[in-house]
Every structure is written in structure tokens, then in C-alpha cells.
Amino acid sequence: MKHYTIVGNWKMHFGQPEAAVKYVKKLHERVKPHTHVTSVVAPPFTALAAVAEEVESDTFKVAAQNLHECDEGAYTGEISAPMLKGLARYVIVGHSERRRYEHETDKQIAKKVAAAVRCDLTAILCVGEKLDDRQEGHSKRVVVDQLHGALSQVAAEDIKDIIIAYEPVWAIGTGEYAEPEEVRPVVNVIRQTVEEMFGRDATSGLRILYGGSVEPDNCKAYLQAENISGLLVGGASINYEQFSRIVKIAQHLADSS
Ligand code: PGA
Secondary structure, eight states, X not given: OOOEEEEEEOTTSSOSHHHHHHHHHHHHHHOOOBTTEEEEEEOOHHHHHHHHHHSOTTTEEEEESOOBSSSSSSOTTOOBHHHHTTTOSXXXXXXXXXXXXXXXXXXXXXXXXHHHHHTTOEEEEEEOOOHXXXXXXXXXXXXXXXXXXXXXXXXXGGGGGEEEEEOOGXXXXXXXXXXXXXXXXXXXXXXXXXXXXXXXXXXTTOEXXXXXXXXXXXXXXXXXXXXXXXXXXXXXXXXXXXXXHHHHHHHHHHHHO
């Protein structure tokens, strides 16, 4: 049976604890636990504690959207992996919005991935090419380079705590999703690259998610693709009807796989 992971990245929405709790209640009314679908919500830091308290952990896990690469120190305003313990089980790392607006580099992202796994958090490492990379036919090369950089500080035994999210940058928040036929070869190259880096044994359970303008109407095709085991959902995850529909589609597909 196929196992799916569906992650909702709330970005800078529902950051007030009351709003986040209200939203989680709506999700709970619609989504029931499922053995083969892990559903994850990623609220802003300010709502993490309230969401962690509110969620029924057999139905939803909690993710942070970022972390600092050091465990502690003089880093005003930053949040480290040890600070997330007890609040989140997952953490999104290297999202393209952070690469773009905060100028995060693969070198820095590598340290963040290592910091996450050091603290028993599952890192959701985002990779993906920009529009001009795609137009020049460099999608695979860009993603391979990002993987080599961002996974340079972890060992084979850490791979079980790392999920890769393939998110073509041009498809994020644009409504212009990547056709599954276009996603498939890149996802295959992701698996192959991680296998080459860490060996087949360590990577046999590797989870690769697709992200970029995912919605209820287009999610099925990704979920049915061979090397895709879940989704990273942005815009549609802040609409409880849409996010619950996506989770239910994954549950249905898992049941029939
Ligand atoms: P989107 O965002 O679903 O709104 O395209 C995806 C993401 O940023 O992870």
C-alpha cells in the first residue's frame, strides 16, 4: 500500500493563535486519521504552540516553516531546532521564498537540514528550478546541484529523517502547475541523486513530495505518479475545504493502492 504525506504550508497566514485554532477545528471536522496518510500543517511560529496543543496528533502532525542552523547563541529573532522540540515534528527547510527573499544558500540550507535531524525533527527540504532554468532546459541540473549542496552535512543514517519536496519555483503561487509528465523525470533524478549520494539501502524509503499550485482538481495525477509520495500545498492549504479535499483524495488513493 502506498503511504502519502500531505503538508500544508500556511506561510504568513493564521499567525494569531486564535485564528489558527479556529482553522484547525475546521480541519478536524473534515479530516479523520488514516494509517497510510500523514497530514501535516505548518503554521507560522507564533501559532505553533496553540496548534500543537489543539491538533489531535493521530490526525495532524505539526511542522515549522524554518529554523536557524545553530542550536543557540546571539542570533536575535531566530528560532533553533531545540526551541521547536515539543512543538513541531517536521520543519520546512530551504523553501524557495526563503532562498529568494532571505538569500538562503545551499551551504546555509545544508546546516539547517543537519540542525533539524540532530534534534530529531524531520526536515522537508525544498528544491526546484526557476523559470529561466526551465526555459534553458536546466531543471534537472539545478535540482541535482541543490541536493548535492543541501545534503552535504548529513550522513546516510539521517536520510530517513529527510523528505525532499520538488517545487518548481515558477509553479509556486502562480496557478501555473507543472504537468505530471514534466515533474516525473525531475523526481526520478532526485531519487537517483540521493541514492548515488547515500546508497540504495539508506534511501529505499525516501519520500519525495511535489509542490506548486496544487489543488483538489490537479492533485490526483501527482499522487498517482510512481516516485511521488505526497504534496507540499501552499495556497490551497489555507482553505480548509480545499486542504481537506486533498487529504481525502490521498486517503482514497491509499485505500485503493
Ligand atoms: P502554492 O505554494 O501551493 O501556493 O503554489 C506551494 C509552496 O509554496 O510550498
